[in-house]
Amino acid sequence: KAGVTQTPRYLIKTRGQQVTLSCSPISGHRSVSWYQQTPGQGLQFLFEYFSETQRNKGNFPGRFSGRQFSNSRSEMNVSTLELGDSALYLCASSLGTSGGQDTQYFGPGTRLTVL
């Protein structure tokens, strides 16, 4: 079974631009979660989508948004990029149906650099 895939793997943007990242979950998984990983803040939860609905949200500003499609693929968008948005963005998928006790499988991440 194919793992979680994320595209692109690397991105370079300038301040003020916007960016869209894509995540394809493992086949059959309906939950997709997004995380930001930085050396200073570690792994931080952005949001989780299940069956095209945002089910959980972390403490990030509204510039960070996402969506999920009917095939469970998900996109994350960051508008008006800031230097501090430079990070590894990770996507994780799971079945999403075990009351929060699902195993999450991570993709390789998208490395975003904001200049």
Place this chain on the structure above:
Amino acid sequence: GENVEQHPSTLSVQEGDSAVIKCTYSDSASNYFPWYKQELGKGPQLIIDIRSNVGEKKDQRIAVTLNKTAKHFSLHITETQPEDSAVYFCAASIYQKVTFGTGTKLQVIP
């Protein structure tokens, strides 16, 4: 919200020795505790997990213990090998909202 503390931040052991990483969590509603290993340039990989109705779980050289009363859980790696060198993260989950610890960089010295 949930807060997860992880110690130590770095850990060096000789090959063949044991390594122990400890985590505490704050929200008693957390019911799922996964451990992840992250190698350079890769996403985190699940190595073991434990659910709140279980006190201990073992998988070959890796074991995890959970003390719900004290709100802490630990990862034990026995007979460490150089390929165990990586960053390890603990996490606590409430209804699919996962909070990670700050990570432990484990170095196994051959």
